[in-house]
Structure formats: structure tokens, C-alpha cells
Amino acid sequence: VQLQASGGGLVQAGGSLRLSCATSGRTFSRFVMGWFRQVPGKEREFVAAISGSDDNPYYIDSVKGRFTISTDNAENTVYLQMNSLEPEDTAVYYCAYKSGNFRATNAPAYGYWGQGTQVTVSS
Numbered sequence: 001v002q003l004q005a006s007g008g009g010l011v012q013a014g015g016s017l018r019l020s021c022a023t024s025g026r027t028f029s030r031f032v033m034g035w036f037r038q039v040p041g042k043e044r045e046f047v048a049a050i051s052g053s054d055d056n057p058y059y060i061d062s063v064k065g066r067f068t069i070s071t072d073n074a075e076n077t078v079y080l081q082m083n084s085l086e087p088e089d090t091a092v093y094y095c096a097y098k099s100g101n102f103r104a105t106n107a108p109a110y111g112y113w114g115q116g117t118q119v120t121v122s123s
Contacts, residue, residue, distance in 0.1 A: 001025050003114030005095045010120045011085055019080040021095030021114050028099040033078040035069065036107055037091035038116070044094065046105040048080060053101055060105075062088075085121045092116035 007019040019035065034049030048069040050057040057069045068081040078095060094117075096110035104110065 001027055001097050001112040003095050003097055003112055005093070005114040005117045007080075008093060008117030008119045010122065013085060013087055013121055013123050015085050015121070016081070016083045017085065017119060019082070019093055019095070019117060019119075021078045021080075023076040023078075023097060027076065027097075030099065030101050032098050032101065032103055032110075033069075033071065034096045034098075034104075034110060035078075035080045035093055036096055036110075037089075037093045037119075039091045044107045045091075046107070047093070049103055049105070050078065051101055051103055056103075058103055058105075082119070085119075087121045087123045089119060090121050091119060093119050 002025045005021045031052045035047040036044045038044040048059045050069045066084045071078050095114040097112040098110045
């Protein structure tokens with residue numbers, strides 16, 4: 001599975017960005033796709049994930065109500081719509097993919113990763 005992330009950038013606090021992650025290559029019939037983020041000196045943090053089988057998303061508390069994860073199965077793409085962005089959301093964002101239905105929130109559970117995309121929110 002290959003993942004290609006895009007959509008990062010610089011935005012003012014309160015603004016919005018939409019991240020995309022396209023998958024290619026061999027994929028699994030049952031899978032979970034997720035977004036993580038990382039700032040220098042800190043561990044990679046789970047942000048959101050969605051199961052390909054039931055489209056049931058889950059989020060960390062700090063982004064609930066502001067971020068929305070969705071999939072376009074026809075295009076094998078996962079999106080992260082980020083609204084009401086805060087400076088604390090500044091990080092490199094990574095998309096990730098795992099087989100199976102278990103909706104893991106720990107990074108080692110995901111076997112496939114895209115390159116990071118920088119999101120910078122200015123105050």
C-alpha cells in the first residue's frame with residue numbers, strides 16, 4: 001500500500017484546511033485509515049481514524065467538533081477537514097493505513113504511512 005498525503009499549509013487561527021491521502025497499490029478489503037500528527041520532540045499523536053467497512057469515525061477529544069475524517073472509497077482517498085484551527089494544531093500530519101477493522105489509536109498498529117504534510121496555524 002502506498003499513501004500520498006497533500007493539503008497542508010499555513011493558515012491563521014480560526015481558518016480551515018483539508019488534508020487528503022490517496023492510496024494506491026495493493027489494498028485490503030477491511031482496513032482502517034487514520035491521521036496522526038507530530039511536533040518536534042514529541043511522539044506521534046493520534047488524531048482521527050475511520051474504518052473502511054462502516055465509515056464510523058473516531059477522534060481525539062481535542063479535535064472533536066472541529067475536524068472531520070471521511071473516505072471516498074471509489075477514489076481510495078481519505079480526507080481530514082480541519083476547521084476552527086488553533087495554533088496548538090500546528091504539526092506535521094501523517095496519514096496511515098492498517099488492515100483489519102480494529103480501530104487502533106497507537107501508531108505502531110499502522111503498517112503503512114504516507115509522507116508528512118506540514119500544517120502551521122498562526123495566532
